[in-house]
Amino acid sequence: MELFRVIYISRNLIPPSATEAEIGRILEASRRRNAALGVTGALLFSEGAFAQVLEGPLASVEEVFETIQADPRHREVVVLEAGRVPERAFPEWHMAYVGPGATPPSDCETGPGAPVLALLRRMARRAEAAEA
Numbered sequence: 854m855e856l857f858r859v860i861y862i863s864r865n866l867i868p869p870s871a872t873e874a875e876i877g878r879i880l881e882a883s884r885r886r887n888a889a890l891g892v893t894g895a896l897l898f899s900e901g902a903f904a905q906v907l908e909g910p911l912a913s914v915e916e917v918f919e920t921i922q923a924d925p926r927h928r929e930v931v932v933l934e935a936g937r938v939p940e941r942a943f944p945e946w947h948m949a950y951v952g953p954g955a956t957p958p959s960d961c962e963t964g965p966g967a968p969v970l971a972l973l974r975r976m977a978r979r980a981e982a983a984e985a
């Protein structure tokens with residue numbers, strides 16, 4: 854099966870008071886839909902910005918990414934990478950979450966997802982710095 858990966862960053866529009874509830878909703882929907890569609894990945898949240906990697910069959914990644922792009926909880930979705938990949942970086946995660954109050958799953962830090970997670974962190978830091 855051909856695998857496709859999209860990595861993007863976006864600006865968070867969720868007010869601080871609603872963060873916990875909204876992130877919970879996003880993760881619940883992500884894990885349910887991504888599992889049904891064969892999409893895996895990781896979502897990094899750092900107050901000002903989101904960075905996310907989505908991987909799976911092209912049609913599934915497109916379907917999920919279209920919904921995400923239309924989501925009013927963020928804006929300025931900028932795609933940093935999109936293309937075919939030989940294997941999944943987050944095979945075990947329908948959506949691993951890294952953010953305040955959440956320790957990244959340890960297999961994401963050491964497994965094939967580690968370099969991608971490091972990239973997400975760098976991008977989120979850059980987006981935060983640009984915001985400041």
Ligand SMILES: Cc1cc2nc3c(=O)[nH]c(=O)nc-3n(C[C@H](O)[C@H](O)[C@H](O)COP(=O)(O)O)c2cc1C
Pocket residue numbers: 879882883884886887896903905907917920921922923924926927948
């Ligand atoms: C930053 C961000 C990341 C998201 N990631 C995903 C995702 O990986 N998969 C997904 O299905 N929905 C994701 N969502 C939520 C979708 O935009 C949408 O709300 C959700 O899929 C709707 O699902 P439902 O209609 O089945 O409840 C994300 C939303 C945001 C703001």
